[in-house]
Amino acid sequence: MAATTPPPARSWYKRNEIALTPWLFLLPAMLFFAVYVIIPIGQSVAISFYQWDGLGEKTFVGTANYERLLGIGDQKMDRKFEISFWNNLKWLVLYLLAVPAGLFIALFLNQTVRGIRIYKSLFFFPFVISQVVVGLVFSWFYLPREGLLNAMLAIFGAGPVNILSDPSTATYGIIAAGLWPQTAYCMILYLTGLNAVDPEQIEAARLDGAKGRKMLWYIILPQLKPATFIAFVVTIIGALRSFDLISVMTNGGPFGSTRVLSFYMFEEALSEFGFRMGYGSAIAVILFLIMLGFIAYFLYAMWREEREAR
Template sequence: MSSMTTGTEAAPRSWYKRNEIAITPWLFLAPAMLFFAVYVIIPIAQSFSISFHEWDGLGEKVYVGTANYERLLGIGDAKMDRKFETSFWNNLKWLVLYLLAVPAGLFIALFLNQTVRGIRLYKSLFFFPFVISQVVVGLVFSWFYLPREGLLNAILAVFGAGPVNILGDPTMATYGIIAAGLWPQTAYCMILYLTGLNAVDPEQVEAARLDGAKGYKMLWYIILPQLKPATFIAFVVTIIGALRSFDLISVMTNGGPFGSTRVLSFYMFEESLSEFGFRMGYGSAIAVVLFFIMLAFIAYFLYSMWREERGAH
């Protein structure tokens, strides 16, 4: 009996099977992209749209063009909003002084990146501010700054200095709040640098030691170049934190005294959602200005990182 061979042609593969390798990553990314679009991209677009209207959040929107921006920035016949001006300059103070958290976090990380007795306890103490809420930080520093019962004035009294009312003085209140914010922000930068130090190539360090590099030269030429990713994240997060500084101001001074501690994010809240505001269009214009300031800084750092990586290749 002759053997009979039956050949069956392979069934054509579906479109998904043919493109499975290319499509699968996008399927995994789709939920995150959907949430990002719904909760970030669409609200940003809505803020742009609302900023060209006069709206109380409930009634009918009235299109006013660029009137909100003209009033905010003092374009044309309109005078620049003094509250916006104060908020803008306070944000600049936050930006400059808040960046002190980056080098402070680096030096604390270098101190903690050692194998000495009790180093885990020190790490826990320095890590502690990062895990507590900004509201709690604000309350702690509010008690610390109390004019009579506060610990700060108790310390000053030991040295014979008179009591100071940090949060009640318009010239000092902003700096007092920034000091409170630096406490947890420095802890965050420290964590980033500790993670980066664990990834430093020990062979490069050993080779530098054999070449006689130590101290400042070791840090500048060997350690810091390998910490660039951590430094980039620390700068971006710190800048965003400085521009979004709302919690501490709300808890510690509520924008006072006499509006001297307002920043753009707090002023946006006042105009849009507080009992004195409900001017959603004007608040959205403030939000758009704040968005572009934040975008400029982040774009600059991204471009710097891209240029360095391109030069390395």
């Protein structure tokens, strides 16, 4: 019998091709993520332990920037940081109203009614315009004399109000401006999720007599969990990094009452009155840790639910 030749030895890549191919596709995105996200985060953490104006020599101060911010030891908590932190909490709580508002608008727009495309365009419009334009529009809307808000209040006999000049109302006025495009974004997420809802489950639920609230709570909402997760994460990040609306509408005023952590970080690190890069980096690190805590919680909750469903 003729001797059979053994098959040629395959290379290491050929033996591991199935496992390596996905990583090759992910490699460019991972490199960009490392260069533009991971490395800057590490640099911010490192700079936060220094006193530095961004140009000269850095002076190592250890945790002095954090002690000054948080009032650790004999130091008193930075008043501007305290105001910014509480304003961020207001943003976080009130900004989450965009999630249920976006859900109910999406449920309305998912109906087959006459002129639904016009309604979808009107609700989608705030999402495609920039935050700067939104800030300018609402600044004009809040004008004490010429603004549309006071014109509407005058119809009901109410006196003029100056939303953005009153420290007790300015933050809420900016949050209301931010809710407009954020609600549109959540609406888009839920409209996408509603297109993926299983019609067979809805039909089976109808046959069992489910409708209205029961249909929404037990059939539709469980299938919208991925959209809800993304809506919560994006809304929380948007609330914590709110900068552009504040910069356009009040520039942190009146009397610093509308500052948030991201705006205070900019003031300390990059404004003409600051150039304290170490102190600004410490604010950025604290803001990052707050964001990371919320996102980690939602990721853990999603992972636990998927594990229990298996």
